[in-house]
Amino acid sequence: MAYTTLISAAELAANLHKSDWVIFDCRFSLADDTAGSKAYRQGHIPGARYADLNQQLSAPVQSYTGRHPLPNFAALSQQLGAWGVGNRSQVVVYDDAGGAFAGRLWWLLRTMGHQNVAVLDGGIQYWQKQNLPFTTVLPKITPSHFRCYLDxxxxxxxxxxxxxxxxxxxxxxxxxxxxxxQGLQEPIDPVSGHVPKAVNRPFQLNLDKQGLFLPAEQLKTQFQTLTHLRPPAQVVHMCGSGVTACHNLLAMEIAGLSGSKLYAGSWSEWIVNKNRPVAKA
Structure with missing residues (x-):
């Protein structure tokens, strides 16, 4: 069975031994960009590699970009191969933020033509609550070849x-x-507010109190209400820098509303050009 949106902790645990499965720890903190790698070294799911949002999953910031520009896809393809990902691999990604950072690698892989990638539902917290394996041992990696089919x-x-x-x-x-x-506070970017005509759906609304994604039907109803039944192909997601927006995109895929897109530069890119309009409240 191929996993293309979510995978449960129990399903991942049952497949940890498989050589064609590749797991990624995507933990990251916008407040401390070393926190994720430190947490990984202190313990991770057996076999997991660490994928750094800044170092591997984004390109360097330029004067005209947002905070997390899309990576160089040729370089990322090489890195994926070095991590042992082949075109037939089942990839699983996780973090400790409900999928907010893991969703970035999920989206990148799909955009590179790799459909068999899933986010671990509930992340590392739910995994540990189930008393599932945890280790500080670094994985032994057999390099592979990853061919990118960029869309x-x-x-x-x-x-x-x-x-x-x-x-x-x-x-x-x-x-x-x-x-x-609404522009009431802005802890990260130099300008507050939003793109005029945009609608707001904080990605946290996709999760229940345990940090698990809501049922597909519930997500479907909520997104269809928000978009007034607009076809998914005409829905575009954004956030501060194109990272947590992937969470809403994933939620729509879980809901069966396939085909929405990403405004990759998002708010931090939008405000670089002072001629672009800004709305508040």
Missing amino acids: QQQWLSAAEVENALAANSITLIDARTPERF
């Missing part, structure tokens, strides 16, 4: 977003907290 239709540029909003041909969903969306 550049999976993300939009700022200009494409601006034009599509003007034509009313998309619904733009912002995954940030209401306080940031």
